[in-house]
Amino acid sequence: MSAIVQFENVGLRYGLDSETLSDVSFSLAAGGFYFLTGASGAGKTSLLKLLYLAQRPSRGVIRLFGEDVVTLPRKRLPGFRRRIGVVFQDFRLVPHLSAYDNIALPLRVAGMKEEEVDAPVAEMLNWVGLGDRGDARPATLSGGEQQRVAIARAVIARPEILVADEPTGNVDADMARRLMTLFEALNRLGTTIVVATHDLPLMAQVSGAQMMKLDRGRLADPTGILRYPPRPQDKSG
Amino acid sequence: MSGRAERKAAAAARHRLLPGGRLAGPMPWIIAIMMFVTVLAAAAGLGLGAAVQSMRADLAGRASVQVVEADAQARAALAARTLQALRAAPDVRAADPVDPVVLADQLRPWLGEEAMNGDLPVPALIDVLLTPGEAGPKIDRLRRLLADLSPKLRIEPHAAFLTPLAGLLSALGWLALGAVLLMMLATAAVVVLAARGAHDSHRGTIDVLHLMGSTDVQIARLFQRRIGLDALMGGALGFVFALLVILLIGLRLAATGSDLLAAIALPMRDWLVLLALPVAGVLLATLTARWTVLRALGRSL
Ligand SMILES: Nc1ncnc2c1ncn2[C@@H]1O[C@H](COP(=O)(O)OP(=O)(O)OP(=O)(O)O)[C@@H](O)[C@H]1O
Ligand SMILES: [Mg+2]
Numbered sequence: 001m002s003a004i005v006q007f008e009n010v011g012l013r014y015g016l017d018s019e020t021l022s023d024v025s026f027s028l029a030a031g032g033f034y035f036l037t038g039a040s041g042a043g044k045t046s047l048l049k050l051l052y053l054a055q056r057p058s059r060g061v062i063r064l065f066g067e068d069v070v071t072l073p074r075k076r077l078p079g080f081r082r083r084i085g086v087v088f089q090d091f092r093l094v095p096h097l098s099a100y101d102n103i104a105l106p107l108r109v110a111g112m113k114e115e116e117v118d119a120p121v122a123e124m125l126n127w128v129g130l131g132d133r134g135d136a137r138p139a140t141l142s143g144g145e146q147q148r149v150a151i152a153r154a155v156i157a158r159p160e161i162l163v164a165d166e167p168t169g170n171v172d173a174d175m176a177r178r179l180m181t182l183f184e185a186l187n188r189l190g191t192t193i194v195v196a197t198h199d200l201p202l203m204a205q206v207s208g209a210q211m212m213k214l215d216r217g218r219l220a221d222p223t224g225i226l227r228y229p230p231r232p233q234d235k236s237g
Numbered sequence: 238m239s240g241r242a243e244r245k246a247a248a249a250a251r252h253r254l255l256p257g258g259r260l261a262g263p264m265p266w267i268i269a270i271m272m273f274v275t276v277l278a279a280a281a282g283l284g285l286g287a288a289v290q291s292m293r294a295d296l297a298g299r300a301s302v303q304v305v306e307a308d309a310q311a312r313a314a315l316a317a318r319t320l321q322a323l324r325a326a327p328d329v330r331a332a333d334p335v336d337p338v339v340l341a342d343q344l345r346p347w348l349g350e351e352a353m354n355g356d357l358p359v360p361a362l363i364d365v366l367l368t369p370g371e372a373g374p375k376i377d378r379l380r381r382l383l384a385d386l387s388p389k390l391r392i393e394p395h396a397a398f399l400t401p402l403a404g405l406l407s408a409l410g411w412l413a414l415g416a417v418l419l420m421m422l423a424t425a426a427v428v429v430l431a432a433r434g435a436h437d438s439h440r441g442t443i444d445v446l447h448l449m450g451s452t453d454v455q456i457a458r459l460f461q462r463r464i465g466l467d468a469l470m471g472g473a474l475g476f477v478f479a480l481l482v483i484l485l486i487g488l489r490l491a492a493t494g495s496d497l498l499a500a501i502a503l504p505m506r507d508w509l510v511l512l513a514l515p516v517a518g519v520l521l522a523t524l525t526a527r528w529t530v531l532r533a534l535g536r537s538l
Contacts, residue, residue: 054448056538074535075452082450092445109449 002066004030004161004192005051010060012046012217020046021217024060028194030160033187035203036196038214044196045089045165047214051194052086052163053077065160082110085159087167089196091150093138099149100125100134106157124152127182129175143170151179155186162186164195168202180205264431264464265471268424268518272475273482275420276514280483282413283507285406292403296395297372302332302383303391304361315387316361322386328368328375335362365392372396417514421521428464428522432529435460443534453534461527468522472515480511 005028012021021043028034036044049055050062053069062069064080072080085106093102104121108114125131128148130141138146147170155162162183168176176199184206187193197203203211213220304319306312316334323332340362367375376394383390436443446456503511 052448054444054538074538077538078447078450078452080450081448086448092441094442094445105446106449109446109451109455 003027006063008061010057013058033193033209035211042214043217083160085154085162087154087164089165103152265467268471269475272472273479276479278413278416282410285410298367299395300365302363331366428525432526436533457530460530464526465523472518476515
């Protein structure tokens with residue numbers, strides 16, 4: 001399988017601080033399922049931001065879909081971003097839009113005809129168990145419900161890459177499993193999945209997933225990336 | 238649901254990307270006030286321009302010939318000869334002596350009753366209406382003709398009396414135009430502030446839209462549409478009020494019965510110019526909002 005994401009010696013520095021990410025190199029295969037783990041503050045969100053083009057690296061090369069995105073002119077970014085779905089760690093739901101309209105956003109941004117929007121949005125709402133909350137504003141939803149809206153919004157446009165930053169942090173184990181099943185279904189349809197999480201049992205649930213571990217801004221064992229495929233027996237241990 | 242209803246729903250949904258209510262705070266009111274002043278200034282400018290024009294048109298073809306001769310008999314004889322010569326001149330369409338009684342009436346307030354009763358030499362006056370066309374050369378030719386006839390004849394084009402007044406009026410007209418341009422500038426500045434404020438306060442939404450692949454133009458369109466609508470509301474309000482004031486002033490001017498003031502009537506073309514102002518205002522606001530938001534977006538990744 002071809003590499004859909006390539007990082008080469010990527011460094012990220014916020015302002016004048018020391019580097020938040022250093023010498024990060026890895027490549028992800030198209031159609032793979034990846035977990036990104038590491039202690040709080042290790043730089044998971046920072047790495048994902050580079051991946052979903054919310055941030056440019058201070059150094060190094062990032063290639064998405066085979067193209068260098070570090071030097072990409074601004075006006076070509078939207079085209080790339082539409083191929084990537086993102087579940088933000090802080091959800092970032094649009095506060096004045098209903099759950100329904102939040103989920104519909106990527107379709108509308110992509111210019112889908114309004115009469116074609118309804119069916120997929122209704123389906124996604126049902127999928128994340130919010131079939132009857134479509135009219136609710138984010139502020140009136142629980143943390144877990146907001147997270148599910150965020151996930152529905154990230155996957156509705158069938159992105160080629162799905163980036164999820166702690167997508168199960170606010171839901172119970174049952175819902176977490178359901179969401180992972182949704183991600184796996186998407187993965188089977190060809191979407192490359194990158195999930196940042198601390199949740200080892202969750203990682204163990206996805207067979208065939210690979211794991212990257214960040215340690216204070218560096219990929220642990222940079223020469224042997226993805227050496228930590230979680231195996232089911234990890235769960236018991 | 239019919240196709241039309243669906244399209245309407247779609248449009249409504251797109252508008253909802255930004256929260257409902259007014260986007261730009263007091264901007265529509267400020268634009269209303271500025272449009273009000275702009276339309277009044279423009280109307281004043283156009284009115285003055287129209288007045289100057291109609292005055293010039295009225296007066297350009299007219300002149301007076303004075304017969305300055307102290308002796309009444311000689312004056313009457315010279316006036317008769319001058320009248321004949323003028324009527325024969327090809328540049329003159331009509332020449333008529335001003336009735337001395339009328340002239341005396343007109344001078345009385347200036348010179349006083351006694352002066353008029355005494356034998357103060359009052360010049361004889363002949364009103365001359367020139368043939369149509371450029372007046373300057375005709376006046377020059379007539380001046381030479383009269384000089385040949387007698388050194389006691391003067392010709393005075395009427396337009397000359399009004400040159401200072403016309404100059405003042407047209408200066409005021411230019412001032413009004415300047416005020417209109419300044420108002421447009423101020424409108425643009427208000428829109429820049431409003432658009433920046435709107436952009437800043439919806440930063441979170443904009444970031445999310447960006448990360449979903451919205452283009453700058455898509456985002457700018459949300460703002461320019463809303464700000465354009467706000468400007469339309471404000472502009473229409475200001476325009477209507479200005480129009481009411483103009484109509485009221487028009488009634489007052491008509492009531493004075495003054496020829497000079499009555500000349501301040503706007504031709505159709507000028508009304509169209511006034512109508513174009515709110516349209517231009519909305520266009521200006523929309524484009525300024527677009528430009529401002531695009532610039533602000535250009536600074537983000
Ligand atoms: N915008 C920013 N400006 C400055 N420093 C930042 C910024 N974002 C993150 N950092 C710093 O970078 C480091 C890594 O942050 P990051 O959010 O990537 O960690 P994380 O692994 O996602 O942590 P968590 O598990 O708590 O979400 C932290 O020390 C954080 O303070
Ligand atoms: Mg994080």
